[in-house]
Amino acid sequence: MRGAADNVDKQSLRGFLHMVETKYPDELLRIKQPVDQRFDMTSIVFELERAGRNPVVVLENVDGFKIPIVTNVAANRKLLATCLGVAPHDLPTAFRERCQKYIPCETVAQAAWNDVVIEGDEVDLTKLPIPLQFSVDGAPYITAGQISARDPVTGVDTTGFHRLMLKGKDRLGVSLHSRRRMYEFHRRAEERGESLPAVITIGTHPLHYMGSMVYAYPPNVRKFEIIGGLFGEPYRLAKTGIADLEVPAGAEIIIEGEILAGVHEPEGPFGEFTGYASYRSTQNVFVAKRIRMRGDAIYQAVTSGMSKDHILVSCVTREGEILNTLRRNLPNVRAVHVPHTTCGAFMAFISMKKTADGEPQMAVMATLGTELYTKYVIVVDDDVDIFDMNDVMWALATRVRAEKDIFFIPGAKGAILDPTSDPETFTVTKMGIDATRPAGRDFAERLMINEKQRDRARDILRSAGVSL
Ligand SMILES: Cc1cc2nc3c(=O)[nH]c(=O)nc-3n(C[C@H](O)[C@H](O)[C@H](O)COP(=O)(O)O)c2cc1C
Known part of the structure; x- marks a missing residue:
């Protein structure tokens, strides 16, 4: 790479690579072995993801080319x-x-x-x-x-x-x-x-x-x-x-x-x-x-398909954009999650501290009006961890009365690449789900184990030789 390390342009790709290599060397993988321009990059990144790893990957030796490839920059x-x-x-x-x-x-x-x-x-x-x-x-x-x-x-x-x-x-x-x-x-x-x-x-x-x-x-x-x-x-x-x-x-x-x-x-x-x-x-x-x-160019590629390199930024930017919209009218919105598993686009989970019935419906409408790619919005109470898919599924299973809490908006502008969008008009049916408890009325009490009791249990287990 050109230039002494301390004058690498911090706004550039190589400035980023330099930062990762110096601060987080485990997060940058240089592969010197020969790789084929056909399929190797994508399969390597997907194998790493399967193993729970998301390093930036530099392919230094691409068969038939002098220029190296860098991928997984945003994963x-x-x-x-x-x-x-x-x-x-x-x-x-x-x-x-x-x-x-x-x-x-x-x-x-x-x-x-x-x-x-x-x-x-x-x-x-x-x-x-x-x-x-x-x-x-x-x-x-x-x-x-x-x-x-x-x-x-x-x-x-x-x-x-x-x-x-x-x-x-x-x-x-x-x-x-x-x-x-x-x-x-x-x-x-x-x-x-x-x-x-x-x-x-x-x-x-x-x-x-x-x-x-x-x-x-x-x-x-x-x-x-x-x-x-x-x-x-x-x-x-x-x-x-x-x-x-x-x-x-x-x-x-x-x-x-x-x-x-x-x-x-x-x-x-x-x-x-x-x-x-x-x-x-x-x-x-x-x-x-x-x-x-x-003169010593590096070629950047985004690993495609459902890779994190392709989707993670979409998740984060959509979370930010939807939060921007919601916070204007609903200060009690706690967080937004656009999961990777729903293609970083098609579903958004919202957690809020509901103060009145109807607020989840406002949140759904504002979200769908913000982002044309998003088609299903699920609103949960703030005791549900929206970054844990299991918790969201539990809220759906136990807090939704389908006849009144699920609503549809047919014929809305959708994503061209969404396989469910109409092949000619690219419209889709959007859906909101209010998975919150009713406001101001009794509802079944959630089972909880408090932090003090959890600490105690962990201590007992550790002394019984269980590693946690
Ligand atoms: C890796 C990646 C690839 C993308 N490919 C396309 C594409 O092929 N066509 C497209 O219209 N948008 C694509 N997008 C989405 C656009 O980049 C995104 O909507 C962007 O905001 C459009 O910019 P614009 O407002 O200048 O059109 C892609 C996004 C990512 C992250």
Whole structure:
């Protein structure tokens, strides 16, 4: 890696790797053995997850490529929390607070990705070690490509991950199915008959990953300013050679080009966060005009499917966004959990200290109005641990009267990639479940063993030779 350790750019991917390697060496796994660009990365990360491990993984020796791959950068709550300087438990709250403190960006003259510039006929994306992840995937996919573009109407830019299918030396299929800023910017450009100038940035700090997933913010704010809020200082950007677009100065690789107007080509299938092969796509096309990269570039990939690398940030950012909404009207909401097992998207659990009947219904409606991906919301009392699936199931089993506590909202906008969404309209049926006890009336008393008695039991067991 370039540069002395103490002048590594803290806002960059390698700044993050340096932090992990020095503070948490057990959380960074360097694999020097040869690996195949086809399937090895994904199977290694899933095997580690099965063993309960989520280290950042560096594949130093990818067969046929000079550039190493780094993956699983965002799979670990402890490391994400460290990036914000908080304990894992405080991550959603810290995220929610910090991403509202926008900080204007700083444009710098020097970019790390200017060492190597490849343009015209020399552009060849097949030289990047783009992994093929699942046997169902239609081609290798760039999965950690942050695409930046400007709103053709207001000029405000955005940045976000969008899957990119390798189709040729300068051609990538792209799906804008989350239908947020990028989808809308492209639609606005297309309405004018114009392609959308865009830059793909590969190799960024996990705080960029997290900030790029924010969706509830004013339209005049740049996502880069939100990411600056997460860093607690201006995000350093540099001008690219296309449409005055700016991207992080410390990134590894950038690809300049455009998303074509009026061109749609088959894209997919791709192993998605739902745990299914996804055949649904907006079928857009990105044409690359120039590649720039560091002389010793590292290629970043997000391990796809239901991996933590793919889903954990979605859980945390959704928890933060939903908390932001709920806290405005319901100060008695205690916590929100969007579990990994429900794809980091489709279910949210809310715990609240209910003061009146009807408050869980308010919480459900506010949550469903915040996030189009979320379709089932379960509200429980604050004695239930929403981070423990068993406790939530117990509350469902013992506190819900189905005829009045479960309600449906059919025909609501859902996620295109949700296999239950209508194949033409992408609408779904949303559901709220009030699993709280009735307010102000007697209800069955929960069995509890108090802390003092638990301590005593643990002492007795220890002295009986039982290790706890
Ligand atoms: C690893 C990863 C891959 C993603 N892939 C896509 C994708 O292929 N298409 C898409 O529309 N959204 C995708 N998303 C979600 C978007 O990145 C997210 O909704 C983002 O906020 C969109 O940014 P935008 O407002 O600039 O469009 C992905 C998210 C993650 C974490």
